Amino acid sequence: MLRLEPRQKASNMMLYFTPLIAVALTMVVGGALFAMLGINPFDAIWIIFFDPFLDSFNLSQLFIKAAPLILIAIGLSLGFRAGVWNIGAEGQFIMGALVGGATGLALWGMEGWWILPFMAIMGAVGGFAWAMIPAILKIRFNANEILVSLMLVYVAQNLLSAMVIGPLRDPDGFNFPESRSFSRNDATELPMIFEPLGLHVGGVVALIALAGAFILLQRHSLGFNIKLTGDSPRAARFAGVNPSIIIAVCLGISGALAGLAGLFELTGPAGKLTTNFPVGYGFTAIIVAFLGRLHPVGILLAGVVLAGTFIGGENAQFMLQLPSAAVRVFQGMLLFFLLAVEILISYRIRFSKGAS
C-alpha cells in the first residue's frame, strides 16, 4: 500500500525535482491522450517537447514566445509570494497593448527614437492602471482580487474589440477591424536583437526584469516584506509592513510588466491591434510562475519550456492534425500535475504492507 508520511523538514531536492516530475507525468498522460486520438504518442511528444529546441527555425521563435511569458510571470510571482493572486494578467496585457498602441497611433507620422520607449511606458501605465482596479477594491473593500482581476480580462477583451472596430481602426484598412501596422513602421517597430533565438527588445527587458526581481527578493527589504506577508500576514504586520502597500505594489508591478509585455507583442510579433489580439500569454504565465517555483531563475527555464510547447503545439497542429485545444489541455495538465506533486516536498511516499 502507498502511504504519505510527513517529512522531518521540507525536501530541498524535491523543491527542484517536482517541476521535472510534473513535466514527465504530463508527457506520459498526454501521450496516452494522443494515443487515444489515434496519433503516435512518441511523435507527438517529440514534436511538442523536443523539436522546438533542436530545429533552427523553431529556435528563432523561442524567445518571441518566451519573452512575454517571462515578463508577465515575473510580475505575477511577486504577488503570488505575498499571497496576492493576480489572475487577470491577460487583461493587463491587453490594456498595455491598447494604451501603448493608441499612443503610437496618436503620434502616427512622427519620427524619433523616443516614440517606441514612450509607447512602452504608456503600455506599462495601461497595465498598471488596469491592475489598480482590483488593488484598490481589495484595499478599500476587501474585494477578492482573484475574481475582480479575472473578470476584468473580459472587460478588456471587449474594450479592445470596441476600439479596433471604432476609433483605432486603420483609416486605410478597407474597414477591416484592425489598427495600422506598428511593425511596418520604422518609428514603432520593435527591434530584433538576436535573430537565431528570436530575442527582441522585449526579451531583453524580460531578462532585465528577471535580474531586478532577483535583486528585489534576495537583497531588498521590499522583497523581504513581500515574502514575509506571504508566509505570515500577522508577523508582517508586527514587523511594520502595511498590507495595503504590499497589495498595491504586487498588483502594480505585475500589471505594469503585463502591460509592457502586451506592448512588445503589439509592436513585435503581432504587428497590429486586432479583435483576436490576445493569445493567452497572461494565463499561461500563471503556469510559468508556478513551474518556475516563483523564483526568477526557475521562471526563465519554465518560460522557455512553455514557449517550446507553444511552438511545438502549433507544429503538431499541422503536422499531426492535432486539435488546437490539445496544447491548452497539455498546459493545464502541467499545472495540475505540478500542484499535485508539490505534496512530495513536505511528504514522502512510503510503501507499507497495509495498516495492521
Next chain:
Amino acid sequence: MSVLLDIQGLSKSYPGVKANDDISFQIQEGEIHALLGENGAGKSTLVKMIYGLVRPDSGAMILNGEKFAPPKPFFARQKGVSMVFQHFSLFEALTVAENITLGMDVAPSRKELSAQIRKVSNEYGLPLDPDRLIGDLSVGERQRVEIIRCLLQNPRLLIMDEPTSVLTPQEVETLFGTLRKLSANGVAILYISHKLDEIKALCDHATVLRMGKVVDTCIPANETARSMAEMMIGGELEMPKPREFNPGEAVLEIKNLSLDSTDPFGTNLKNVSLSLRKGEIMGIGGVAGNGQDELLASLSGERLVDKEMIVLKGAAIGRLGPNERRKLGLLTGPEERLGHAAAPAMSLADNALLTGSIRMGLANKGFLKHRKIDEFAKHIVKEFDVRTPSIKVMAKALSGGNLQKFVIGREVLQSPEVLVVNQPTWGVDAAAAAAIRRAIQELAESGAAVLVVSQDLDELMEMSDTFAVLAEGAMSKPQIAEGLTIDEIGLMMGGQLEGAQHAEA
C-alpha cells in the same frame, strides 16, 4: 491497581539525534503519572509513540496485557488513549462543535454533540459554548476545547502536554479537580509539565527524562520542586536573585487607553492607565482574553490609538506604526511565537531581520546587509543558547522553548528602552524559562523599563517590582509586588472573574 501501560525499551532515532533511548516505565490504572524533562529531552517523541504518531525503532508497549503498537492515532484512540497537545490543532474558521466533530472517529449529530459538549464541559468545570468560533477564543479557552475533545472519547489513558500553562490558579485547581475525578474513575493520566509545584501537588509518580533516557523516577510528594528540577536538568537550577528596586523617571505612560477589540468576542480596553519607570519590571496578571492581546497590539503599534494615549519619553506615539516605535526604543514580544513573533517558514536569519532591521541597522536604503543580519542572528543564538544547527533553519523547525528564547533574545539584544512581552515563558522548560527571566531582569537592571504580561503568577511574582491585574479590559492600580501572596492575587482575580461572569449572564 494494575498496570495499564507497560513501556518496554522504546527507542527512536532521527537523523543525527537519538530522541528516545531504551525507555521503560509503567503507568498504573487510575494513576496520574508525570513525565518530566527539559525541552528536547524526548518527552514529545515518547508520547507521540504512545499516541501512534511516531513508530518506535525498537521496544514494545503492553496496554492492558495486550501488545500495543498503534500505527495511527485512530488505533490509539480505539484502545482508549487520547492526547491533549501543547500546540492546538483547531481550525479558527470553524466553531467549537465543528472542530470537535472533525477529531471524532464516529461523530454524533450536531445537536446531540452540542448537548454533550455543554454537559461534559459543565461537569468538569470548563464552561464552553459549542457555537463559538475558535478564532474568537483566547488561548486558554482553546485549550478547553482540546481537553473536552478528549474527554468526550472516554479515554482510559489521557496524555496531557503542558495543559496548565495558560490557566489561572483557580482554573488550574478546577482542572486538577477534573483530573483527580478522572483518576478516581480509573482513567490514567500521563502529565507532561515543567511546573514542578503542579507535579508535586497532582501526580502520584514521576519519570524524569534527560537526553532521551530515563534518568530517574520519584514520588513527587516526597520531593521538593528544587530536587525534581535538579533531576531534570542534571545540575543546580539557578534561581534569579532578589534585587533592589530603585526606579528612575517614567519612560512609558499610558493614559486612559481605550481600544475596541476587532474581535467580536474580544475584550475592549477601558481607560487603562499606568506609568512605567526606568529599571522597573511591571507584571500584569489576568486570565487570557481579558484585553491582553488588545493591550499588546496597541503598544506594538499594530493597532493605532489616539496620539496622547501612549507617551514614550514625553513623545505622544499613539499613532505611530511598529517600526517608528522601535526606532524610539519601544520593543514588544507577542504571545504567539509562530505566525506572529516569527514567520514560520522563514529562516532564523530572516526572523532576526523581522524586528531588528531598524535598531540594528540591518538595511541601507532598503538594501539588506546580509552579513550584519547573519551576525545579529548568530549573536542571538549564542547569547540565548538557542539550540539549532544553523541560522538558516526555518523558525517552525525549532522547538517551542528554543524559538521563544530566540524571539525574546531578538528584542532584548536590541537594547530597548521599554520592552513589553506577553507570556514570555509559555510552554518553555524550567532552564529556558529561568534564562529568559534572568535576561529580562538584567535588561531592567541596565535601566530599561519592562512590562511583562503573563498568566503565570509564579513567574510574575518572581520577576515583578510592581504588579497589576487586567480583567475585563480594565486594569487594577499597580502596586508594589513585594508582600503580595499568590493566594491574595488569585482571590482578587477570581473575584473579578466572577464579577465578569455575572455581567455576562
